[in-house]
Amino acid sequence: MSKEYKLHCFAQSGNSYKAALMLACSGADWEPVFVDFFHGQTRGVDWRASTNEMGEVPVLEHAGNTLTQSGVILDYLADRLGKFGAQSEDEKREILRWILFDNHKFTSYIATYRYFRCFATPAPHPEVQKYLKGRAEAAYSIVDAHLARNEYMVGARPTIADLSLAGYAFYPAEETSIDLAAAYPNIARWAQRIADLPGWKGPYELMPGERIAPRNA
Template sequence: MTAKLYCFGESGNAYKAALALELSGMDWEPVHVDFFAGEARTPEFRALNPMGEVPVLIDGDLKLTQSGVIQQYVVDQTGKLAGAPEDRYEVLRWVLWDNHKFSSITGNTRFLMNFLPEDKRPAEVIAFQQGRLKAAYQVLDGHLEGREWMAGESLTMADLSCCSYLYYPEPFGFDRKDWPNIDAWLDRISAVPGWKHPYDMMQRAFPPK
């Protein structure tokens, strides 16, 4: 049975799930959510996910939300993207760091700077969040010094979590050339056979029609 991923192109969190599904070879298809037209706030979507967010994965009778949960399910189903058993705490560490300190802020900052009307963009908030992100880029770039992958010796869900917002073209204050270790790591990930850009896997929802 084909698993269905409720998603839209602009969501880096959906991309984490979509990329894990794709690179693991699972049978899946995207279901477009018209996010910017408010579809994630409708009672129908709230019944699917009370958090009002993508991604949501439906696989048979199973419904999963939160990108990291969907990634873990992909790992459990396919045995891929897990890394070595002895690296499992390290994988989880970076998935949590990404959720806590990184894509929670990159995603929101990109939203504020690109998907809000120009006169509604909160300048003080954007500057504050960019300051927090600079500290996060330093942590990420420092960790990748001398390393090929975030955890252990292979591509894992830690890489797919941390990279998620960094391939998008919309500006939010991140420039690959400022961070050479991140830059090289993004090139390594996008060279993995089967890798796709988020806009080549999932339909865009912005601007709303």
């Protein structure tokens, strides 16, 4: 029987993992729909017309709605599932603040750096990689400092802000080249708290697609 939520995704997509983690940790009735990113599916005219004009995953289908952008999906799911949401107007803004920071600085640089390092052909220019890694490290330092003072990103319990920032936290260091425990111990401890949530699974367990060994590491 068809599941209530369908998440278009693939295993290497940390942005999709944010939504998959939310669904898994909320005990939702969901299934992944494999998107063959590495063979160009998201660049296809038909896929863009039928599924997401932005050419990106994640895409969530639910009750006749099609949603894109992980932050929007997380916000929608928090409302629908009654989990990991804000408990006040102030918290709602604070969650949005961190999700925007995540999308602009925290996820975007590490995701692009990792993509070039692991999956791109031809291999990227070393100066480009150096720039992206530096930007990623700057964002990681900001989050690490925040987590030195707080157990979670907003308030005293996990919210969708944490699930958003956790998008790339569980990919192996051979892909990200970041050893969280050594370089960002507060992020590492926070990631462990997220991994301890009921229903937690890693990205390669939750989403479909073949593993690809890092190509340009």
